[in-house]
Amino acid sequence: MDHTIAAAGFSAMGSEARLAVLNCLIRAGEPGLSIGEIGTRTGIAASTLAHHLRFLSGAGVISQIKQGRQTRCYADFGQLKALATYILTECCADESQQRSVPPLSESEASHG
Numbered sequence: 001m002d003h004t005i006a007a008a009g010f011s012a013m014g015s016e017a018r019l020a021v022l023n024c025l026i027r028a029g030e031p032g033l034s035i036g037e038i039g040t041r042t043g044i045a046a047s048t049l050a051h052h053l054r055f056l057s058g059a060g061v062i063s064q065i066k067q068g069r070q071t072r073c074y075a076d077f078g079q080l081k082a083l084a085t086y087i088l089t090e091c092c093a094d095e096s097q098q099r100s101v102p103p104l105s106e107s108e109a110s111h112g
Helices: 002-012 016-028 034-044 047-060 077-088 106-111
Strands: 060-067 069-073
Touching: 002 047, 002 077, 016 034, 016 047, 016 060, 016 069, 034 047, 034 069, 047 060
Parallel strands: none
Antiparallel strands: 060 069
16 A cells, blocks of 8 residues: 555544544444434544545545435445555564573572
8 A cells, every 4th residue: 555545544544533433333233324314423523524535535534425305324344454454464473583682590580
């Protein structure tokens, strides 16, 4: 994953309100939620919610599909998994490079 794409994804989740919206959509699963349902579940006002949804959508962590008079929103699980993989790829890489400390000798262990 490109650093720019990863930064946009993590930045989109950098707001409590946007994180609440994203968590709401993750909990909803594949069926997603309408904008009205998201507002009801999160308590975020419609005008503010629209701003947060645009930000999340622009970062690629959610998608929106117009269905008749409603817009349905979905967590992009593929993108979220890619972000998780990106951030965890280097997990513990430095541990194996750390200098190993030799064990204490018997005399050092009994005095310390």
